Amino acid sequence: MGNEIAGELHMPAARRSPSQSRSRERVERILAAAAALIAEAGSDAMRMSDVAARAKVSIGSLYQYFPDKGAVIRTLAERCNAQGRECIEEGLAGVRDIAGLKKAFSELVDTYYGMFLAEPVMRDIWSGTQADKELRDIDLADSRANGALLAEVLSRLRPDADPGELAHSAFLVMHLGEATMRLAISVDRAEGDALVEAYKRMALREFES
């Protein structure tokens, strides 16, 4: 509440801002330990005491940099999102026409799907435990940001269309993309692939007309 300290790169909910390089390293060790534990057994089974132990840090230290367990997970989540956003920005960068957008979007979906399949942390955080309201807010902000990127391209390619409607459409397409990923990794691989393909068809059609 009364924290006036400015957030650094993906250190949103820090209780004490690490000003010495030693503690920067500590924070990284904590996050690495948390990621490893989540990859092993999921964020629900992750115990704060285990995180501290694996990071070779006392629980007290842990709580000096993260106000609670959720904050650790949220920090990891935001790093995942930042990585994803970078992909999207890159992918949409050179788009010149609708055909190009379709191609770029299609490839982006595949890339994202691959990331969801390969990254246990990403899978756990987004497909799994969303108990935290703040995590859902982060998810929402992510969809919004990604939707804005898409909407920008779309409104450039279709200047005659209503910008507001375009924005809603782009937001929804991005959000439903995430939902599709979550669904796809919850079922067997073959069905997941088919569902992702079905999503692509739906989304691409949205770019036409």
Place this chain on the structure above:
Amino acid sequence: MGNEIAGELHMPAARRSPSQSRSRERVERILAAAAALIAEAGSDAMRMSDVAARAKVSIGSLYQYFPDKGAVIRTLAERCNAQGRECIEEGLAGVRDIAGLKKAFSELVDTYYGMFLAEPVMRDIWSGTQADKELRDIDLADSRANGALLAEVLSRLRPDADPGELAHSAFLVMHLGEATMRLAISVDRAEGDALVEAYKRMALREFES
């Protein structure tokens, strides 16, 4: 694990099957108390001790009918789903052509949206805490069941189309419908309405061609 007792109407995870009418009443009181507490502060803040107190039942009794906290929530969730499924079955019953399907689907989406907006329990369970893996499985089964209803109608109206593809498409449309509802109630009303409209356009287009 070793429970051979058959599940009754929406009593899936019961530890002891209520054979006396008195205990039926008790179970209903427990569920009503849980629903009320969820409506007030969300399932995350719901304490088992509070549920027992409000239902005028001891905690021990509570745990005779529900193996754990998740089971209470899941039972409530399945009741919601059953209610929703009934709506969908009714809505799709008289459909004779694609135009009729579009109209029925559009109305169904509005009905569902209204339910999400009005029912705090539904909102909490589906948009909120999905910490439980088994809850997500219930969600998935629900989408699948609803998707099957839609796929049946679709394959009747378009006998030439590939049934497998149709099934995937219907499953996805239903699941993304839920995702859209969750999204819509997370933002302000005006934007939520617009997003639901955008979803409808996307979904209806899926029924054509």
Place this chain on the structure above:
DNA sequence: TTGCAAATGTGAGGGCTGCTCATGTTTATA
């Protein structure tokens, strides 16, 4: 009605986990 077994009800307390805080240690600065 009475007596007995099975079903049902009870709530103090066990166990686990997130988190705090009083105390000790290291670092930066003069």
Place this chain on the structure above:
DNA sequence: TATAAACATGAGCAGCCCTCACATTTGCAA
């Protein structure tokens, strides 16, 4: 080298889910 501020530590507190040994009620046969 002295002093203050930043940083580190881990025993223990608080709170919650759930169990279990014991009490009560119900169904039913004698």
